[in-house]
Amino acid sequence: xxxxxxxxxxxxxxxxxxxxxxxxxxxxxxxxxxxxxxxxxxxxxxxxxxxxxxxxxxxxxxxxxxxxxxxxxxxxxxxxxxxxxxxxxxxxxxxxxxxxxxxxxxxxxxxxxxxxxxxxxxxxxxxxxxxxxxxxxxxxxxxxxxxxxxxxxxxxxxxxxxxxxxxxxxxxxxxxxxxxxxxxxxxxxxxxxxxxxxxxxxxxxxxxxxxxxxxxxxxxxxxxxxxxxxxxxxxxxxxxxxxxxxxxxxxxxxxxxxxxxxxxxxxxxxxxxxxxxxxxxxxxxxx
Amino acid sequence: xxxxxxxxxxxxxxxxxxxxxxxxxxxxxxxxxxxxxxxxxxxxxxxxxxxxxxxxxxxxxxxxxxxxxxxxxxxxxxxxxxxxxxxxxxxxxxxxxxxxxxxxxxxxxxxxxxxxxxxxxxxxxxxxxxxxxxxxxxxxxxxxxxxxxxxxxxxxxxxxxxxxxxxxxxxxxxxxxxxxxxxxxxxxxxxxxxxxxxxxxxxxxxxxxxxxxxxxxxxxxxxxxxxxxxxxxxxxxxxxxxxxxxxxxxxxxxxxxxxxxxxxxxxxxxxxxxxxxxxxxxxxxxxxxxxxxxxxxxxxxxxxxxxxxxxxxxxxxxxxxxxxxxxxxxxxxxxxxxxxxxxxxxxxxxx
Numbered sequence: 025x026x027x028x029x030x031x032x033x034x035x036x037x038x039x040x041x042x043x044x045x046x047x048x049x050x051x052x053x054x055x056x057x058x059x060x061x062x063x064x065x066x067x068x069x070x071x072x073x074x075x076x077x078x079x080x081x082x083x084x085x086x087x088x089x090x091x092x093x094x095x096x097x098x099x100x101x102x103x104x105x106x107x108x109x110x111x112x113x114x115x116x117x118x119x120x121x122x123x124x125x126x127x128x129x130x131x132x133x134x135x136x137x138x139x140x141x142x143x144x145x146x147x148x149x150x151x152x153x154x155x156x157x158x159x160x161x162x163x164x165x166x167x168x169x170x171x172x173x174x175x176x177x178x179x180x181x182x183x184x185x186x187x188x189x190x191x192x193x194x195x196x197x198x199x200x201x202x203x204x205x206x207x208x209x210x211x212x213x214x215x216x217x218x219x220x221x222x223x224x225x226x227x228x229x230x231x232x233x234x235x236x237x238x239x240x241x242x243x244x245x246x247x248x249x250x251x252x253x254x255x256x257x258x259x260x261x262x263x264x265x266x267x268x269x270x271x272x273x274x275x276x277x278x279x280x281x282x283x284x285x286x287x288x289x290x291x292x293x294x295x296x297x298x299x300x301x302x303x304x305x306x307x308x309x310x311x
Numbered sequence: 312x313x314x315x316x317x318x319x320x321x322x323x324x325x326x327x328x329x330x331x332x333x334x335x336x337x338x339x340x341x342x343x344x345x346x347x348x349x350x351x352x353x354x355x356x357x358x359x360x361x362x363x364x365x366x367x368x369x370x371x372x373x374x375x376x377x378x379x380x381x382x383x384x385x386x387x388x389x390x391x392x393x394x395x396x397x398x399x400x401x402x403x404x405x406x407x408x409x410x411x412x413x414x415x416x417x418x419x420x421x422x423x424x425x426x427x428x429x430x431x432x433x434x435x436x437x438x439x440x441x442x443x444x445x446x447x448x449x450x451x452x453x454x455x456x457x458x459x460x461x462x463x464x465x466x467x468x469x470x471x472x473x474x475x476x477x478x479x480x481x482x483x484x485x486x487x488x489x490x491x492x493x494x495x496x497x498x499x500x501x502x503x504x505x506x507x508x509x510x511x512x513x514x515x516x517x518x519x520x521x522x523x524x525x526x527x528x529x530x531x532x533x534x535x536x537x538x539x540x541x542x543x544x545x546x547x548x549x550x551x552x553x554x555x556x557x558x559x560x561x562x563x564x565x566x567x568x569x570x571x572x573x574x575x576x577x578x579x580x581x582x583x584x585x586x587x588x589x590x591x592x593x594x595x596x597x598x599x600x601x602x603x604x605x606x607x608x609x610x611x612x613x614x615x616x617x618x619x620x621x622x623x624x625x626x627x628x629x630x631x632x633x634x635x636x637x638x639x640x641x642x643x644x645x646x647x648x649x650x651x652x653x654x655x656x657x658x659x660x661x662x
Contacts, residue, residue, distance in 0.1 A: 298429060
């Protein structure tokens with residue numbers, strides 16, 4: 025049962041990561057291979073803020089959320105917008121290169137130490153059924169729930185959210201209807217970066233921020249694909265499937281295989297049902 | 312003057328006297344370079360040769376056929392480990408292990424090509440990425456369980472009691488391989504498969520309508536590319552006497568992709584230029600840092616700086632000259648061809 029609980033926690037982390045991925049894909053049709061390094065940079069930034077600002081934990085978080093939003097806007101303006109008409113290969117490589125640069129910045133600025141992020145609630149609770157859960161993990165679950173509810177409401181009911189959905193569906197038509205697609209796409213990148221950074225903070229809270237979290241984070245790519253690259257709804261079940269299979273393989277078969285299993289599942293999904301759990305079939309054709 | 316169909320079809324790259332003189336100069340450089348330069352430079356030239364082979368293969372599948380392939384390091388790893396296992400464990404000689412590495416590469420290419428029949432664009436790339444991780448896992452499991460903590464040690468290969476052990480010997484072995492690969496790919500590109508790949512890259516539905524067997528050509532693009540990549544990985548393993556799984560990480564794939572993007576997508580010249588530039592960047596940086604006597608604190612983080620500059624270089628090329636160094640070369644050449652006229656001819660070959 026403890027296994028299921030850790031699966032549940034990992035599901036939450038993976039779904040936050042993958043939703044950042046999906047947001048950016050919906051907005052710009054670009055696979056953001058830099059998300060692992062974005063999360064790294066924001067995680068380190070948060071750790072620095074916590075140490076230098078102090079006080080209640082919420083304040084450094086607000087700072088780092090703000091910074092990651094600005095970072096997303098900057099990345100969109102400087103990198104993605106000039107590359108609008110280029111081929112798919114070129115844009116993918118540019119995000120990979122961005123990831124390399126962010127990684128180098130993280131190493132140069134924070135000397136690649138392991139830093140911890142404390143969420144300020146360090147107690148351990150024992151739930152009925154002999155499960156142990158820590159305060160940090162409770163915060164993770166609550167944060168994921170709140171984030172998804174907020175994102176869903178934002179996309180459904182707010183004006184910018186509606187405009188974002190329109191831009192994602194048909195770029196040309198929405199620009200002709202008067203939507204400022206540059207602003208909207210920039211905001212989408214900002215939200216995507218903010219969510220990815222938040223996931224980086226969560227991972228840092230559970231495991232500590234270091235250069236190794238890239239290996240954990242890269243599985244979010246598999247999660248986003250299994251759930252369907254264009255849909256936020258598919259992210260949670262996909263995250264659950266991947267986290268469950270990973271933990272089961274880790275426990276029963278072979279710890280090293282557990283790193284590869286998300287990719288095997290991703291390959292199987294690509295071969296059998298390429299548009300994922302909740303994507304639409306047109307997504308795969310609309311390259 | 313061409314007097315028969317055969318003469319028309321022959322790949323004539325050295326027809327004018329100027330080109331013949333360039334060929335002679337090239338052969339002279341090839342023969343004299345290892346004799347007159349220090350061993351470290353010969354080592355670098357060998358690394359560049361292997362990078363050229365891999366870059367040409369990747370350019371074939373991703374540049375000419377348009378199928379994004381992110382599994383390049385996995386294919387090289389497969390070739391290297393085939394050679395390591397067969398050469399070291401079973402003691403087979405090189406003229407058996409290289410074809411075996413090619414066969415393993417072909418199988419992997421067949422398997423990697425299958426998702427491309429159904430998917431397009433970024434999804435093909437992701438499926439090849441998954442294959443890369445699977446190959447990496449299998450290789451690391453073998454390395455772990457067979458007890459080679461640092462990689463399989465491979466002896467220098469020998470053919471009929473002649474051992475390829477020095478850097479100079481490898482120089483004379485590798486560059487002819489590069490030349491043969493370039494010739495093979497150039498020939499493929501100007502014949503039916505090459506035209507089919509170009510058609511598939513531009514609009515595969517239209518190609519299918521026109522009667523091109525899209526599935527066959529997609530898989531054959533992958534198979535040809537992975538065979539060449541496997542062989543280059545096998546040669547690399549033989550050259551460095553080591554097959555270690557840590558060298559074939561995703562970062563290697565990224566550097567090969569950088570080679571073809573910086574060099575020029577879709578052209579052989581682009582692959583070679585890109586391979587030269589990207590392989591020489593780390594060494595150039597070290598030399599530059601030594602020259603400028605940079606602050607010692609920066610020198611500790613040389614690797615991070617180097618990779619940061621590497622990423623920056625890729626992005627600058629993508630933003631400023633997306634068609635790469637080959638395009639810059641074409642522009643220079645056109646400028647001198649047209650001089651004193653300024654404007655490009657009406658028929659602009661944009662590739």
